[in-house]
Amino acid sequence: MSRNKTLFHATTVLLFLSCATSGAKAQSQSDDGGRNNGCASLPGYTTLKAALIAATSSETSGLNNQMWGTIVDRDGIVCAVAFTGVNRGAQWPGSRVISAQKANTGNAFSLDAASDSGGSGQPAGLALSTANLYSAVQPGGSLFGLQESNPVDTRVSYAGSAANFGTDHDPMIGNKIGGVNVFGGGLALYAAGKLVVGAVGVSGDTSCADHDIAWRVRHSLNLDHLAGVGGVSGDPARPDNIIYDITPNPSGGTGNSAGGFGHPTCINTGNQLALPPVQP
Numbered sequence: 050m051s052r053n054k055t056l057f058h059a060t061t062v063l064l065f066l067s068c069a070t071s072g073a074k075a076q077s078q079s080d081d082g083g084r085n086n087g088c089a090s091l092p093g094y095t096t097l098k099a100a101l102i103a104a105t106s107s108e109t110s111g112l113n114n115q116m117w118g119t120i121v122d123r124d125g126i127v128c129a130v131a132f133t134g135v136n137r138g139a140q141w142p143g144s145r146v147i148s149a150q151k152a153n154t155g156n157a158f159s160l161d162a163a164s165d166s167g168g169s170g171q172p173a174g175l176a177l178s179t180a181n182l183y184s185a186v187q188p189g190g191s192l193f194g195l196q197e198s199n200p201v202d203t204r205v206s207y208a209g210s211a212a213n214f215g216t217d218h219d220p221m222i223g224n225k226i227g228g229v230n231v232f233g234g235g236l237a238l239y240a241a242g243k244l245v246v247g248a249v250g251v252s253g254d255t256s257c258a259d260h261d262i263a264w265r266v267r268h269s270l271n272l273d274h275l276a277g278v279g280g281v282s283g284d285p286a287r288p289d290n291i292i293y294d295i296t297p298n299p300s301g302g303t304g305n306s307a308g309g310f311g312h313p314t315c316i317n318t319g320n321q322l323a324l325p326p327v328q329p
Contacts, residue, residue, distance in 0.1 A: 087122030091129070091238070091247055092270050094217040098131035101251070104265035105133045110319030111258025115140035117215065118266060119149040120238070121156050122247040127226055130219040137214045144252035145214055146206045149221055150228030151235030151250030151263075154179045157199065159237030159289070161245045161278070174243060174278040176289035179235030179250075180260045181281050183313070184295065184306035186231045191309065201228035233260030233291050233312060238272035246272065257315035260291045264324045273327045281310040286326035293321065
């Protein structure tokens with residue numbers, strides 16, 4: 050075979066492989082939904098950032114840190130990622146992925162009335178915040194091992210240029226992050242009609258402050274229509290609120306939660322009953 054024919058053959062193969070790879074990538078993006086998914090009806094980067102800044106400023110508990118926030122849709126696809134500081138290093142870098150993990154968890158383990166059919170499901174829905182899961186996943190708890198059940202996709206969480214982290218071009222956007230987090234900061238988003246449409250996750254401070262800030266973000270986004278939805282908090286005005294009912298274990302180790310869904314207190318713990326009640 051002549052040199053020209055060899056070059057022609059090699060070029061043809063490369064073009065074929067390039068097209069195949071591009072096609073596979075496009076198909077993958079299409080499967081994940083890209084921008085054409087549940088994200089279209091959820092708040093985007095600008096709205097999330099404004100709500101996160103306002104909530105962080107108004108919350109006085111915790112360490113007074115800057116924060117990361119993430120929104121996912123009902124399929125767990127990341128829709129928006131934002132931070133409150135002057136740059137991506139102004140808040141704990143590790144909290145970027147944790148905020149997405151919390152959002153994934155809040156969405157993954159909350160239900161609405163659509164779950165009720167054929168004699169099974171939750172007629173009123175069931176909202177579980179990440180804070181509600183803490184005690185249940187401890188050794189001996191009813192959900193022990195849950196935190197290992199859905200690992201974070203590291204190909205998504207650490208992809209792309211760090212310069213885009215927390216911007217409208219964050220590499221997590223349009224992809225499924227996965228992950229299960231079992232301390233405060235993740236809440237399902239309930240649209241009008243008490244329908245679960247995704248979740249918000251917040252991280253960057255104590256887990257108690259993370260919960261309070263996420264709560265204020267959800268309220269600001271007008272996606273807290275869960276009055277009457279089932280929950281474990283015992284407070285119908287705040288069904289998925291954080292619960293502080295853990296007492297020391299006389300045998301040592303993890304404390305005992307009276308209701309089984311308690312969360313530890315933190316440094317400068319806020320008053321969870323001061324959080325705005327959810328909407329009808």
